[in-house]
Amino acid sequence: MRWEERLLDLFDDLEQQAAGLALVERDALVAEQSRSEYAAVALADRLHASVGTRLLLDVGGPGALDGRLVRAGDGWCLLEVGGVEWVVVAAAVRAVRGLVDAGRSPEVRPLTARLGLGSALRGLAGDRAQVLLHRVDGSTARGRLGRVGRDFVEVLVGDEGGDGAAGRGHLEVLPFATLAALRAG
Template identity: 40%
Template sequence: MEERWESLFADAEARFEALRRDDMEAEATDRSRREFALVSFVDRLHGAIGAEVDVWLDAEPTYGVVERVGPDWMLLSGEGRREILVPLAAVSAVSGLTERTAVPGAAGAVEGKLDLRYALRRLARDRISVRVALRGGRVAFGTFGRVGRDFVELAEHLPGEARRAATVRTTRSIPLGALRAVYAG
């Protein structure tokens, strides 16, 4: 009779342990989902620094390795180490992100303030020739000049030419919202 009771208790303990394990797994899954719900797109991109990604833009697909991420932009290195500055507002989708997930608020206090205008000012300061992909599929070549609060000025000239008064065809003011990608170098 005692064996029967021991068997009954052992069976009950095994069932209890299985239920406890299931509850713990469900709680861990739920906690993981809640934590992931706090991750922003920028945080997700921070977790992908160094990964090769495929970025869908309005005008064209863009491929590259994620080098840096700002609060509203990402910098990719493309073929031949060509840099591609992509405003996040222009991104339709990104594939190739690693399974790593960044911690919410991964960008530091200073880095979080380095917005798209900061990146454009760097290009303007260094007088780097760029190809600019615009909303609607238009493309322009030139060198950035001044960067305003919500626009940038592009001194248009032929690709490969240095920015000189004689080579500049026109200066075009471009709203930041119209930028789809900036190809430098």
């Protein structure tokens, strides 16, 4: 083999090594960009993308809730567990299993998905149905939802009759931050 051929072989080898190094560098940049983009994904984005999926939520208060995610709102979600619908406060969720491997950013969510916990509670309050409230500290209360403020809900606790007559229960004001989940019944 002549020196010219050896030199060309050397140059070919160096070019291949350089191309390989460029690919490694590009892969590292893509991975870093993916990590930085993923850092902007919120749990709410994953929940909104998982509507219709079966999830297992570990919720402070009621514990494990295994059911189908029916709806996700701003700071809450609706989970159907054995035919019973649970309104779950997102801040009380300690762990989730079963989320899809995607996110749905706020810009592409329907308008109704932007409704907060207060809107969900106002809807339930309008039904005047009995609810079982689970607080984040593990305690429960049974009653009827009343007026809903910006960051609290009034609950007539112990009202079994439903007519709101005096002496049938007592009014408690519960800050949203104390709520973990609630269900009808």
